[in-house]
Amino acid sequence: MLDVGKILGFQEEYWKIVWKYPGLQRVRAFLWLAFKQRLLTNSERARRGISHCSSCTICGHDLEDLAHVFRDCPPAKDVFQDCGLIWSCRFRLVTWRIWKNRNLFIFQHISWTASEVVKVSSCWGRHYDSHVGDHINNKQGSNLTVNSDDTWVYLSTNWVVAKDSGYATTRGVARDWDGNWIVGFNRFLGVCSPFEAEFWGILDGILILFNKGYRRIIIMTDNLEVAQILIDMDLEDSRITVLQRTHHILQSKGEWRIKHIQEIRIW
Incomplete structure (x- = not known):
């Protein structure tokens, strides 16, 4: 044996x-x-x-x-x-x-x-x-300046992938520092893995907030693997398109933080 x-x-x-x-x-x-x-x-x-x-x-x-x-x-x-x-x-x-x-x-x-x-x-x-579940806020955009925390906005996303067809949708919501609603969004992705769906939701949310003039974003995720990838953000050679695009956006625009939480309820 x-x-x-x-x-x-x-x-x-x-x-x-x-x-x-x-x-x-x-x-x-x-x-x-x-x-x-x-x-x-x-x-x-x-x-x-x-x-x-x-x-x-x-x-x-x-x-x-x-x-x-x-x-x-x-x-x-x-x-x-x-x-x-x-x-x-x-x-x-x-x-x-x-x-x-x-x-x-x-x-x-x-x-x-x-x-x-x-x-x-x-x-x-x-x-x-360094202990699972602690909040991850230790890396921010390279052009971070000293400003009050109330200028940051929170981006939370979620996704669903159909078991039989593989079709995926993603959705998200952005709120200000006090928890007030800024914008909600959803998108049909077609056939997509849960991992990619998570990143598409984050990318869509970032682009929507940038278009509305927000430049300081706290990305909240309950996926530890996604949080770690975003923190390290050394994905220039990745062959996954959505990772490449997210890497480019976060490296070139605005300021950002990553926060890992236990569970996201966005609605």
Whole structure:
């Protein structure tokens, strides 16, 4: 039987490794499924009788098992060659992100570069090192001046993606410092991933506020990954169009802050 512990570089009993992990609960769940041989690789799907093909969808290798997905497949090799992270702190996050991005590519045709995978994994790790859920206000636009806080406006967005069709819509609302309504908006996006829908909502909201003359914006999001990407904002080489456009706007216009909250209710 395949020894997942050896594949992932762990020597302790898997239940100790999983529940000692201090990060995200979803990563613990992912690790548990991996150690229990429950991740639906093509070989596992074929074993269960829900697929007739056990080969790798990405590279065509004859057998897509866990060893192939996390060690031998070219995208995984590229990630680990690019990975300069401390293994004990970040390896689990990187492995989880490889699995998520593999599914994004197979089911939604969205592809991230190896450096983007490592960068996002590192962002998640750094954030949890400094306590999850704290408000993130530590980076602002490069031309920030000392003004009173009541000149800032809040932008909150939300999105919905239909499970069957993949069609997405995004909506948002902007309020002033005192909570008074400024503007609301919504937009049909067509087929779109939840990750992209989140960024389209933010981009639309920023452009609407800029057109109304507002230049100091606090972007509120309940998506930790989106918050970290916006904070680092090193996305010039990203192949995802909406990330490139958001990066360009935030680097060239106005002043901005990112605030991570637990849940957004915009209506």
